[in-house]
Amino acid sequence: MPANDDPDAAAMLRVKRGDVAAFTGLVDKYKQPIINLAWRTLGDPTEAEDLAQNVFVQAYKSAQRYEATAKFSTWLFTIARNLCLNEIRRRSRHPAESLDQTHEDSESPVHQVETKDLASSPPDQLLRGELEAKVEAAIQELPENQRTALLLCREEELSYEEIAKVLGCSLSATKSLIHRGRETLKQKLKPYLRTGDWSEEE
Amino acid sequence: MNADPKVTRLREIAWRRPLTGAEQAELRAWLAAHPEARDEWELELALSRVVKKLPDAAVPSNFTARVLAEAQRRDAAQARGRRRTPAWWWRTFLPRAAVAAVLLVTGLSIYRARERGKETLTTVREITRTAPPPTLALDDYDVIASLSTGPGADEDLLALMQ
Numbered sequence: 115m116p117a118n119d120d121p122d123a124a125a126m127l128r129v130k131r132g133d134v135a136a137f138t139g140l141v142d143k144y145k146q147p148i149i150n151l152a153w154r155t156l157g158d159p160t161e162a163e164d165l166a167q168n169v170f171v172q173a174y175k176s177a178q179r180y181e182a183t184a185k186f187s188t189w190l191f192t193i194a195r196n197l198c199l200n201e202i203r204r205r206s207r208h209p210a211e212s213l214d215q216t217h218e219d220s221e222s223p224v225h226q227v228e229t230k231d232l233a234s235s236p237p238d239q240l241l242r243g244e245l246e247a248k249v250e251a252a253i254q255e256l257p258e259n260q261r262t263a264l265l266l267c268r269e270e271e272l273s274y275e276e277i278a279k280v281l282g283c284s285l286s287a288t289k290s291l292i293h294r295g296r297e298t299l300k301q302k303l304k305p306y307l308r309t310g311d312w313s314e315e316e
Numbered sequence: 317m318n319a320d321p322k323v324t325r326l327r328e329i330a331w332r333r334p335l336t337g338a339e340q341a342e343l344r345a346w347l348a349a350h351p352e353a354r355d356e357w358e359l360e361l362a363l364s365r366v367v368k369k370l371p372d373a374a375v376p377s378n379f380t381a382r383v384l385a386e387a388q389r390r391d392a393a394q395a396r397g398r399r400r401t402p403a404w405w406w407r408t409f410l411p412r413a414a415v416a417a418v419l420l421v422t423g424l425s426i427y428r429a430r431e432r433g434k435e436t437l438t439t440v441r442e443i444t445r446t447a448p449p450p451t452l453a454l455d456d457y458d459v460i461a462s463l464s465t466g467p468g469a470d471e472d473l474l475a476l477m478q
Binding site: 134137138141142145146149150152153154159162163166167170171174175223245246249250253264267268270274289292296299300303304307308 | 328331332333358359360362363366367368369370371372373374375376379380382383384386387390391394
């Protein structure tokens with residue numbers, strides 16, 4: 115979609131002219147996918163919320179300089195990915211702070227799935243909860259670029275070309291990242307994926 | 317990965333969304349001709365469904381309001397920064413300018429002192445080079461010192477000339 119036909123880019127141009135309602139509309143539309151991406155990248159819901167907040171604040175601050183040269187969602191996810199990468203780099207520079215993660219791990223996507231679904235009694239729910247936890251764990255173990263490519267692939271807003279722009283690589287490299295990520299997941303999850311629960315469309 | 321362009325296209329669609337009826341029919345027809353790929357495709361489609369159904373992260377109900385408040389707070393802080401008064405500017409600038417001036421004057425003084433030192437050294441070297449050897453200069457010292465200073469001025473002649 116050309117940027118000119120992008121309603122979100124048009125909304126952002128209204129934000130540039132001081133339209134606060136246009137900005138809140140954009141936050142409402144994108145808060146869920148941005149927090150999802152941050153949560154699965156950082157593994158901590160509080161940090162994910164803070165990071166997502168920073169993404170939107172940066173977008174607001176950049177409104178005056180915003181030019182609708184690309185789709186708004188591509189631009190916003192690029193900000194989100196850059197902030198996630200900064201956070202990952204910051205953690206690797208200050209490994210001592212990562213120790214805090216150990217007690218917060220109870221809120222990671224993997225653990226949340228386990229506690230949420232395994233607590234419910236029906237066996238199919240147990241199986242589903244176990245599978246979701248395994249999927250979350252397998253996704254967390256992927257290299258950052260494969261994980262981000264896979265997670266962005268879930269977003270219907272973004273085409274493959276736009277995912278490539280967010281990742282800063284070519285279209286073929288992007289598809290290769292997704293393919294490799296999925297191959298790893300298939301290998302790790304094969305026994306779970308073969309259960310009837312997931313092999314059929316619901 | 318299968319290199320057949322038709323299968324590649326269907327696979328890339330399946331990564332993003334469920335296949336439509338027509339696409340499913342296309343895939344079934346292809347799988348009928350390639351039964352060895354059926355197992356792989358079942359895994360592929362199952363993974364797509366699992367990834368698609370991953371639960372969303374919890375979003376606080378006041379998230380949008382928080383974002384807006386933070387954005388406006390930072391905006392206001394930035395605007396305050398731009399509106400700072402000249403008095404503030406001078407308060408910040410003057411101490412720095414004073415330190416810079418002191419450093420400049422000190423530096424200049426040190427430089428000039430060094431230059432003067434160099435000049436003196438050069439002069440001494442020049443005198444040392446051009447002056448006669450000290451022993452020769454002092455050879456006839458006693459003789460010269462004993463010479464009379466010569467006759468005084470002829471006071472009468474001077475008076476006449478006036």
